[in-house]
Amino acid sequence: MSRTERISAIRRYLAAHRADAYLISSPANVLYLSGFTNNDCFLVLTQTANYFVGDSRYTLQAEQEVGGTYSVIALKNSLEQTLQRLAARKRWARICFEPRRISVYAYRRLSSGLGKAIRLLAGEDVLAPLRMQKTAVELACIRRAQEITRKSVEQLRQSIAPAMTELAVKHRLEQLLYDHGAEKTAFDVIIAAGEHAAMPHAVAGQRKIGRKEPVVVDVGSVWQGYNSDLTRTLFFGTMAQHNKYYRLVAAAQERAIENIRPDVPIADIDRAARQVFKKAGLERYFSHAVGHGVGLEIHEPPSVSSTNKARIKPGMVFTVEPGLYIPGWGGVRIEDLITVTERGCEIL
Amino acid sequence: MSRTERISAIRRYLAAHRADAYLISSPANVLYLSGFTNNDCFLVLTQTANYFVGDSRYTLQAEQEVGGTYSVIALKNSLEQTLQRLAARKRWARICFEPRRISVYAYRRLSSGLGKAIRLLAGEDVLAPLRMQKTAVELACIRRAQEITRKSVEQLRQSIAPAMTELAVKHRLEQLLYDHGAEKTAFDVIIAAGEHAAMPHAVAGQRKIGRKEPVVVDVGSVWQGYNSDLTRTLFFGTMAQHNKYYRLVAAAQERAIENIRPDVPIADIDRAARQVFKKAGLERYFSHAVGHGVGLEIHEPPSVSSTNKARIKPGMVFTVEPGLYIPGWGGVRIEDLITVTERGCEIL
Numbered sequence: 001m002s003r004t005e006r007i008s009a010i011r012r013y014l015a016a017h018r019a020d021a022y023l024i025s026s027p028a029n030v031l032y033l034s035g036f037t038n039n040d041c042f043l044v045l046t047q048t049a050n051y052f053v054g055d056s057r058y059t060l061q062a063e064q065e066v067g068g069t070y071s072v073i074a075l076k077n078s079l080e081q082t083l084q085r086l087a088a089r090k091r092w093a094r095i096c097f098e099p100r101r102i103s104v105y106a107y108r109r110l111s112s113g114l115g116k117a118i119r120l121l122a123g124e125d126v127l128a129p130l131r132m133q134k135t136a137v138e139l140a141c142i143r144r145a146q147e148i149t150r151k152s153v154e155q156l157r158q159s160i161a162p163a164m165t166e167l168a169v170k171h172r173l174e175q176l177l178y179d180h181g182a183e184k185t186a187f188d189v190i191i192a193a194g195e196h197a198a199m200p201h202a203v204a205g206q207r208k209i210g211r212k213e214p215v216v217v218d219v220g221s222v223w224q225g226y227n228s229d230l231t232r233t234l235f236f237g238t239m240a241q242h243n244k245y246y247r248l249v250a251a252a253q254e255r256a257i258e259n260i261r262p263d264v265p266i267a268d269i270d271r272a273a274r275q276v277f278k279k280a281g282l283e284r285y286f287s288h289a290v291g292h293g294v295g296l297e298i299h300e301p302p303s304v305s306s307t308n309k310a311r312i313k314p315g316m317v318f319t320v321e322p323g324l325y326i327p328g329w330g331g332v333r334i335e336d337l338i339t340v341t342e343r344g345c346e347i348l
Numbered sequence: 349m350s351r352t353e354r355i356s357a358i359r360r361y362l363a364a365h366r367a368d369a370y371l372i373s374s375p376a377n378v379l380y381l382s383g384f385t386n387n388d389c390f391l392v393l394t395q396t397a398n399y400f401v402g403d404s405r406y407t408l409q410a411e412q413e414v415g416g417t418y419s420v421i422a423l424k425n426s427l428e429q430t431l432q433r434l435a436a437r438k439r440w441a442r443i444c445f446e447p448r449r450i451s452v453y454a455y456r457r458l459s460s461g462l463g464k465a466i467r468l469l470a471g472e473d474v475l476a477p478l479r480m481q482k483t484a485v486e487l488a489c490i491r492r493a494q495e496i497t498r499k500s501v502e503q504l505r506q507s508i509a510p511a512m513t514e515l516a517v518k519h520r521l522e523q524l525l526y527d528h529g530a531e532k533t534a535f536d537v538i539i540a541a542g543e544h545a546a547m548p549h550a551v552a553g554q555r556k557i558g559r560k561e562p563v564v565v566d567v568g569s570v571w572q573g574y575n576s577d578l579t580r581t582l583f584f585g586t587m588a589q590h591n592k593y594y595r596l597v598a599a600a601q602e603r604a605i606e607n608i609r610p611d612v613p614i615a616d617i618d619r620a621a622r623q624v625f626k627k628a629g630l631e632r633y634f635s636h637a638v639g640h641g642v643g644l645e646i647h648e649p650p651s652v653s654s655t656n657k658a659r660i661k662p663g664m665v666f667t668v669e670p671g672l673y674i675p676g677w678g679g680v681r682i683e684d685l686i687t688v689t690e691r692g693c694e695i696l
Contacts, residue, residue, distance in 0.1 A: 104455050105470075201409075
């Protein structure tokens with residue numbers, strides 16, 4: 001799926017909906033369609049031309065990076081004024097926009113700025129199904145990002161010790177990620193010790209790691225714009241109770257992963273993991289979906305949840321991350337990133 | 349301005365607009381009203397009660413952090429369903445929302461999920477004017493964040509050398525920020541060497557720093573949720589041309605800062621800086637507004653631009669960051685963060 005083919009998919013949508021232009025404002029879709037790696041920029045695609053719209057801070061960079069495929073237009077005053085001028089010149093009457101990526105405020109400004117002659121249409125996310133099935137090039141980027149993450153966490157194990165604060169562990173891990181070549185972290189790294197680990201999205205703080213408690217390490221890195229995501233739960237010392245939860249989470253992950261292959265309902269993956277906790281009477285402590293898609297965004301389709309009615313397809317990349325969160329005690333989460341192959345799946 | 353007073357401002361707005369509830373979905377406003385420091389959560393404020401709504405990943409953390417002021421409600425299925433149940437129980441008919449923070453997609457879901465009995469009203473940003481004038485406590489946080497940033501950049505000067513890559517400089521700087529106590533960086537740190545420095549928002553890469561070129565270092569740190577922002581342009585070696593641009597930018601910044609005091613039109617600050625470049629015939633190379641507000645968000649009101657019609661008020665915190673961007677050669681930007689005092693301003 002080359003960039004030209006991606007642009008063609010948008011053009012087919014425009015033709016089918018008798019629309020003149022599609023305004024792309026999601027940074028991930030801008031990157032997917034153009035290779036341009038900065039925010040606050042827009043693409044406007046039509047049957048015959050591609051426009052890149054960004055304020056003057058970006059035009060030089062854009063000329064260098066996308067000048068071959070896109071006509072670079074400097075944003076003058078506002079998006080609505082720039083778009084209005086373009087639309088008037090080209091006689092556009094119907095413009096699609098991305099309803100998930102435009103705020104109500106921006107929509108109202110666009111709508112009144114464009115005037116009554118132009119109709120704004122909430123477009124479908126034409127690119128989501130394409131983005132869900134990764135190409136070999138995309139997969140190579142994610143694989144590299146995950147390799148950076150995996151090696152870093154591996155080395156972190158050897159360099160942390162009780163009495164370090166969560167923040168100190170976080171900064172050490174970030175340093176390791178950079179040393180291994182990460183462009184940046186995929187999200188604010190989670191280091192959650194002891195009872196903090198009972199909060200799936202805890203923020204690392206001044207809490208010191210105790211000798212007898214779990215430490216949840218949830219981290220991702222970015223390589224060439226593509227994300228990775230990995231969680232390990234580390235323990236110092238040995239505790240029967242900790243091990244019981246840990247073994248259950250590991251078993252839940254194993255059950256989920258062994259069910260992954262093309263055509264299986266996505267909801268079954270979540271159910272397979274949940275079933276393990278249900279049998280142990282601990283289902284209420286697993287409070288989130290078992291996974292999410294990863295690619296140009298750290299959270300993207302498919303959501304690997306009990307309510308997703310779609311089926312698994314080759315080339316999908318998603319996390320499998322069951323967890324148990326016991327208030328007051330702590331938590332365990334194990335997360336790996338898998339890609340769906342023709343017959344099953346592979347852990348990245 | 350205590351949290352209670354902030355909540356009162358919302359309640360006065362509700363009363364004036366005969367609305368039953370205000371849905372707050374901006375992370376910065378959630379933090380401003382509740383002290384809660386995670387994303388993906390909502391507040392619903394009414395005349396008599398305050399609700400915190402977050403999915404089950406956050407409820408434990410929320411009980412601990414905001415349980416005193418807010419009733420914590422676990423998000424069930426979706427925001428619209430949770431809100432609909434609450435609205436039905438409390439017989440709400442008119443709910444305000446933040447139009448800048450709700451996408452068209454989310455608005456449509458909310459609107460159809462709430463049903464016809466409930467009217468959604470695009471609320472004004474009641475908190476923006478309050479947030480623009482910082483309290484002593486807020487100022488102390490920003491001051492601390494900027495102190496961390498300043499010290500780190502100071503030490504960076506001594507530890508970088510030609511032939512280092514932009515990314516290596518970035519990672520070294522991040523390490524210094526963390527060593528000085530930063531919670532995280534305020535934004536993806538910009539390190540732009542040579543002709544890269546002509547791009548105001550360049551992304552640090554594998555480019556090596558040459559002996560005779562400017563390096564723009566634009567960085568901020570976060571402390572207690574509050575942001576800071578600082579830019580320095582470093583040089584190795586001496587070059588008359590570089591010094592000419594550098595001196596002009598420094599002069600522009602000086603002219604802007606000496607005009608800052610309460611009641612002066614904000615646009616005059618931008619104009620003062622621009623005038624310096626105009627005299628030198630270089631105005632076209634200064635392609636952005638001279639500054640922006642900083643607080644719970646790294647970019648927040650006021651925009652210090654030629655089109656802002658408001659006047660300066662005490663307690664405002666904003667950047668003053670003129671720059672010259674010369675395609676093919678490079679760029680210079682100098683940015684400091686100032687706070688407006690009763691009679692003038694102070695550089696943080």
